[in-house]
Amino acid sequence: MTRILVITAHPDDETLGAGGTLARAVRAGNDVFVCVACDVTTSREPRPGPGVLERRRAEAGEAARILGLAEVINLRLPDQTLDTHPRLSLVKRIRQVAARWRPDVVYTHHPGDPNFDHRVVAEAALAVARPHAGSRVRRLLSFEIPGWTAPLPAVAFLPNVHVEVVRTLDVKLAALRSYRSEARTYPHPRSPRAVRDWARARGAAVGLPAAEAFVLLRELERS
Ligand SMILES: [Zn+2]
Secondary structure (H helix, E strand, O other): OOEEEEEEOOOOHHHHHHHHHHHHHHHOOOEEEEEEEEOOOEOOEOOOOOOHHHHHHHHHHHHHHHHOOOEEEEEEEOOOOHHHOOHHHHHHHHHHHHHHHOOOEEEEEOOOOOOHHHHHHHHHHHHHOOOOOOOOOOEEEEEOOOOOOOOOHHHOOOOOEEEEOOOOHHHHHHHHHHOHHHOOOOOOOOOHHHHHHHHHHHHHOOOOOOEEEEEEEEEOOOO
16 A cells, blocks of 8 residues: 655645546555645635635535545645745645655645745655655655646656546546635636646547646655
């Protein structure tokens, strides 16, 4: 059994980036844990009305159940502010969570993601998953959030791992739909239809009906 840790900035990133792969891993008998840096608040709505936070937390809980996640821990930091948050403090908090779960495989954002929160979390995750004696982490991968990225080689997402998600794409879309507060309509890249099309395009690129794409940042084989 493999212990998988997903380190994300926001609730719903795990679904958008790797929902089909995570659901597939759970079905294969593995444990998937998620550490989310930011709370369900959004900078678009600084003072949400009564019950809004509870509703959003319930939505995230519903998505976690649909994907079959073993546990989700939210660090409850305010979103769209992580680039001003002390880095060491963020790394320490994620490290505490990772130490508890002792993962074999870690997924996080792409370090070149255009969203500041995503980029900060990716950097923190790289620090947390740094190879050291006693670490169990043998694979470190980054996922993409569907949408535009700058055409700059330094930040390009160039996948070298594709996971077929033909049997779990519907699970991913069901989890995505449970985030009702974040609902987007087509052709927004995070709308369910665009996310499905994205998975089909990623799959077609490697001869599969549907896939999620990742960049393998490190793989370590121990004897
Ligand atoms: Zn996000």
